[in-house]
Amino acid sequence: MSTWECPFCGRLSVKDKIQQQYNYYIVKADTKQGELLVQSWVYVCPNHECKEFTYISEVGSAKIVPGKYEIAEPIQRWTHIPQGVVKQFPDYIPKAILNDYRESAMIAELSPKASATLARRCLQGMIRDFWGVKEKNLFEEVRAIEEKVDTDTWQAIDAIRSIGNIGAHMEKDIDLIIEVDKEESELLIRLIETLLSDWYVERENRRIRSERIVAAAAEKKELKQQ
Numbered sequence: 001m002s003t004w005e006c007p008f009c010g011r012l013s014v015k016d017k018i019q020q021q022y023n024y025y026i027v028k029a030d031t032k033q034g035e036l037l038v039q040s041w042v043y044v045c046p047n048h049e050c051k052e053f054t055y056i057s058e059v060g061s062a063k064i065v066p067g068k069y070e071i072a073e074p075i076q077r078w079t080h081i082p083q084g085v086v087k088q089f090p091d092y093i094p095k096a097i098l099n100d101y102r103e104s105a106m107i108a109e110l111s112p113k114a115s116a117t118l119a120r121r122c123l124q125g126m127i128r129d130f131w132g133v134k135e136k137n138l139f140e141e142v143r144a145i146e147e148k149v150d151t152d153t154w155q156a157i158d159a160i161r162s163i164g165n166i167g168a169h170m171e172k173d174i175d176l177i178i179e180v181d182k183e184e185s186e187l188l189i190r191l192i193e194t195l196l197s198d199w200y201v202e203r204e205n206r207r208i209r210s211e212r213i214v215a216a217a218a219e220k221k222e223l224k225q226q
């Protein structure tokens, strides 16, 4: 039983149980790669709050196996939607931060160094906005929140700081473009996603929980007075 992870909300589902559509056609032409098989899939997220769909297609040289066609040699595969793996976050998070995150995630594969530059700017924006910290560079800003964030969060931030070029260049201006590899820039994006949830989403959830308790207490008080 294979599982499928929604790239929008991160929910795991059993692949056979979700709404999906598959289609294909054979290009019966004399191409360099012979006859081609073009196929595409649409998967719909079963999470009621999400319901986003993913659309993937693939082309390759075709071969006939009993009863159907299969790709012999893959040529190209695209994820049309979502473009880049971008998670959805609530819009009470400041727009500038969400824009930097989305853009960074969208170009992670195409240009790791441009992605990492945006991700560093996003991280700085989050630290400044959420923690009210403003120092002369990202390195100092990260240091300034060490005492404020919980241990798990700190370890995640520190782990990124300790690898490769991202860590080595935190003292430099965030707008400076640095050479990073794909894995590094993706780790940075995963860190930002974690911090968006742990800081902004968690704070909002806490606020709603408290609000409910306050409202319930007020209602009780009112009932007593009647």
Ligand SMILES: [Zn+2]
Pocket (backbone or CB within 6 Å): 006, 007, 008, 009, 010, 011, 045, 046, 047, 050, 051, 052
């Ligand atoms: Zn989803």
